[in-house]
Amino acid sequence: MLKEALSEIQRGSAEIIDEQRIEKLLKAYFEKGETYTVKAGFDPTAPDLHLGHTVLLQKLALFQKYGARVQFLIGDFTAQIGDPSGKSATRKTLSALDILENAKSYKEQVFKILDESKTDVVFNSEWINALGAAGMLTLTTTFNVARMLERDDFDKRYKNGTSISISEFIYPLLQGYDSVHLMSDIEIGGTDQKFNLLMGRHLQRAYEVGKEQAVLMMPILEGLDGVHKMSKSLGNYIGVTEEPYEMFGKILSVCDELMWRYYELLSAKTLTDIEALKSGVKDGTLHPKKVKEELALEITARFHSSSAAQAAKDEFDRVHSNNQIPTEIEEFSSHEAISITKALVDCHLTPSTSQARRDIKQGAVRINQEKIDNEALQLESGEYILQVGKRKFAKLKVN
Template sequence: MIQKALEEISRGTAEIIDMEAIEKLVSKYYKEGTTYTVKAGFDPTGADLHLGHTVLLQKLKVFQAHGGKIQLLIGDFTATIGDPTGKSETRKILDRGTILANAQTYQDQVFNILDESKTEVVFNSTWLEALGAAGMVSLTTTFNVARMLERDDFEKRYKSGHSISISEFIYPLLQGYDSVELESDIEIGGTDQKFNLLMGRHLQRAYEIGKEQAVLMMPILEGLDGVQKMSKSLNNYIGITEEPKDIYAKILSVSDELMWRYYELLSEKSLEEIATIKEDVQKGTLHPKVAKENLALELVTRFYNEELATLAKSEFDNVFKANKLPSDMNEIEVEEGIWICKALVDAGIEPSTSQARRDIKQGAVRVDQEKISDEKLNLDSGEYILQVGKRKFAKVKVG
């Protein structure tokens, strides 16, 4: 059982530092029932979580199954600075009200995956505000500027003459100090967080707390394009609070190659089960689309339930296989003729009239299932079904 637990913990990881310590913690749990702590930090700089975030949450769930008590750290203090990781310029400072609202949204969403009874939610403002000026100065003496500038993104910004604020230098120290206060046994994060994660080990040594956390890093999940990391700003994400039919359709849109990456990092199926599915696809006994449908059903069920997942599949099949219209389109009514681009925006299926123009030029817009090319089209009296791409539909009634 211990070996199987370690295989599940190692699954899909990019790098593990001090695997021996993790083995000892898991072994002690199975032999003596002793639990251990696993820290994962989230700065609530945005309101919603997407599948990229759930890669870490899935790994935390695995630890919960094998003796881990999760320290879900909400970085309400560090969010006021902003993690400089991967940034070419200083982030804008968020106000406290926004941070707290985002933090609540995070908590509402993570327990779709994590077991709340095995999770401790902590806010780092609890100890970082109490640290005070003297404590902050003492913290800065534990690391020097030369080593801080070895960090890749800082080095690039320094050499190119871009500004680096002192607060950004302090950020990794604050994240590391969280591990001192929490006395974490393990910390997990994305590969882009390596510098910050190792800072936790460094500071646990510096403050002589009697342990050094092991570090487990997960790869960054690619978005729907299969190239860039999943990100709201790149519009290649799947939000876990999106409508079931949208989550389902987006999963179906990923490439066959990317599907296996999603299986490994997001599915709760065992590695053996996934290997069997992959083998069946390679032999031709299972169509890759069916494998993708099964993954989509699993994920929608996780964030909603089996009934809504089945309904999402049925809706998708109606629209894409039978060429039928969806049953729950947005509807708007206008009293007089309306410009097509404005109608698309008002119906909620285009973000702006400029984007609507571009999509019309690219042949991505249909009116009553017929492609249109005239971006100046005016809709007169009648009812119209508007469509953008394969998934966005709306009904417009013009009086």
């Protein structure tokens, strides 16, 4: 059992620091029933989580399976500073109201994956506000500027003459202090968080809490393009609050190579099960599309329900296999004739008229299921089914 647990915990990880400590904690759980704590911090900088965030949540859920109590830390204080990790400029600060609303949204979403009975949701403003000026000054004496500038993103900005605020130096100290206050046994985060995660070990040692947390880093999940980090700003994301049909369709759109990456980092299937699927695809007994559908069903069911996932698949098959129109389409109206490029923007099918023109040139736009190539087309009175690509539909009534 211990060997299996270690294998599953190692699965997909980019780097583990002090793996022996993790093994010791697992052994104590299996032999004595002793629990331990695993911390992961999330700055509530946006209201919605996407599948990139859930890579960490899946790992936290796995630790819960093997005896851990999760410390789901919402960085309501640190979010006001902004994590400098991987940033080439100082981030804009968020208002307290935005942070509060985003934090509320996070709590509603994470328990689709985590076991609420084994999770402590904590806010770091509770202990950082209590530090006061004296405590903050003491914290800054635990690390020096030279060491801070060894950090890759700080080093680049310093050499380029780009501004670095003092608050950005303090951010990793505050994240590390979270581990001091919570006395975390393990902390997990993305590979871009390595400096901050190691700061937790350093400060636990400096404050003599009697332990040094192990660190597990997960890789950054690629978005639908298979190249860049999943990001809402890049438009290559799958949001956990998206409708079942949209979520199912997006997962089904990933390339075959990326599919295995998603299986490894997002699926609850065991490594043995995934290897069996790979073998089936390799020897031709399984079609890649069927395997991808299985992944899409699993993930869609996780955030909605099994019935909703199956309904999404049925609708997807009906629309795409039989070249039909979805049964439910958002409706829009215009009180005057409208150009096709403006119509695509107004119906939320494309973000800009320039993108609309590109979509038309690429043959991705249809009206009433007929492909169009006229960028200057004007839509007069009537009803139109607008389509961009395979998944985006809208009904437009022009009066």
